[in-house]
Amino acid sequence: MSILVVGSVAFDDIQTPFGKAERCLGGSATYFSVAASFFTDVDLVAVVGDDFSDRDMEIFRGRRINTGGLQRVSGAKTFFWSGEYGYDLNVAKTLDTRLNVFGEFRPQLNERQRKARVLFLANIHPELQMDVLHQTERPKLVALDTMNLWIATKRDALEKAFSEVDLVVINDAETRQFTGETNIVKGARKILDLGPHTIVIKRGEYGVLMITRNSAFAVPAYPLENVFDPTGAGDTFAGGFLGYLTSRQEHNDRELRRAIIFGSVLASFTVEKFSLDRLREITLDNIYERYRAFRALTHFEDFDAS
Numbered sequence: 208m209s210i211l212v213v214g215s216v217a218f219d220d221i222q223t224p225f226g227k228a229e230r231c232l233g234g235s236a237t238y239f240s241v242a243a244s245f246f247t248d249v250d251l252v253a254v255v256g257d258d259f260s261d262r263d264m265e266i267f268r269g270r271r272i273n274t275g276g277l278q279r280v281s282g283a284k285t286f287f288w289s290g291e292y293g294y295d296l297n298v299a300k301t302l303d304t305r306l307n308v309f310g311e312f313r314p315q316l317n318e319r320q321r322k323a324r325v326l327f328l329a330n331i332h333p334e335l336q337m338d339v340l341h342q343t344e345r346p347k348l349v350a351l352d353t354m355n356l357w358i359a360t361k362r363d364a365l366e367k368a369f370s371e372v373d374l375v376v377i378n379d380a381e382t383r384q385f386t387g388e389t390n391i392v393k394g395a396r397k398i399l400d401l402g403p404h405t406i407v408i409k410r411g412e413y414g415v416l417m418i419t420r421n422s423a424f425a426v427p428a429y430p431l432e433n434v435f436d437p438t439g440a441g442d443t444f445a446g447g448f449l450g451y452l453t454s455r456q457e458h459n460d461r462e463l464r465r466a467i468i469f470g471s472v473l474a475s476f477t478v479e480k481f482s483l484d485r486l487r488e489i490t491l492d493n494i495y496e497r498y499r500a501f502r503a504l505t506h507f508e509d510f511d512a513s
């Protein structure tokens with residue numbers, strides 16, 4: 208089983224209270240692919256400019272990531288994002304977004320990509336997300352992520368996109384922005400009413416809330432002493448979550464809950480260093496070990512009323 212992803216591959220300038228990094232590797236599809244590839248084969252659809260070097264490509268090598276769908280456009284620049292965080296690391300302030308090569312990007316999926324069983328529409332222009340979805344033979348599971356920029360500038364396209372997917376991954380501030388509800392449970396219901404059967408709300412250091420039409424599941428974030436750079440945590444979460452799910456036969460409640468923990472574990476590594484630096488170092492054993500620590504952290508017994 209493999210997962211198809213479309214999203215950004217980027218260079219980021221990042222400033223946090225703990226330091227800054229310039230022109231480091233980033234992008235929604237980059238974080239997602241690396242995280243998902245710990246569990247499953249990933250087919251990446253994205254575009255870069257000729258400023259994306261062979262060294263930059265190294266992040267994908269030696270992993271279960273097929274980069275056949277990563278186009279390189281000569282004479283053009285890679286997507287660029289610049290963001291800043293204050294002491295509240297849950298809030299990213301965008302300083303600059305340059306779509307560059309993504310302005311003209313119209314991918315043509317090949318036969319294998321059209322037949323994908325699972326599709327992740329990582330954060331990028333919602334019309335591009337839909338263009339990719341409409342070229343497929345409707346995967347068994349289609350999930351979508353987005354951000355405040357698209358909610359503010361492409362609302363109609365985004366609403367249409369929500370109505371065509373099974374699962375939405377979104378953060379709490381975006382849920383409020385899109386629905387106008389301050390209560391995120393009410394906001395989640397409004398998004399479910401558009402069509403998806405599941406919504407996963409990322410709440411930064413407060414963890415994750417998953418809501419379906421008849422169930423809810425919540426976990427905290429893994430408590431870390433050193434959070435360095437939250438960039439990519441959301442995409443990494445989605446990669447761990449959907450990568451694990453793709454590797455399973457069943458997508459039942461039990462597997463969905465495990466997937467939420469794997470997503471949270473992967474995201475907890477990403478924030479420990481800038482860019483993808485921590486993800487580059489870890490192994491599946493590190494992931495399994497933190498999964499078990501997470502289980503111990505959240506485990507409690509039923510009470511005895513007698």
Ligand code: AMP
Binds near residue numbers: 215233
């Ligand atoms: P997050 O997981 O939400 O922290 O995502 C961070 C990544 O999203 C960064 O590496 C950026 O390159 C990328 N990004 C930021 N803005 C956009 C956008 N408008 N479209 C696509 N990707 C973006």
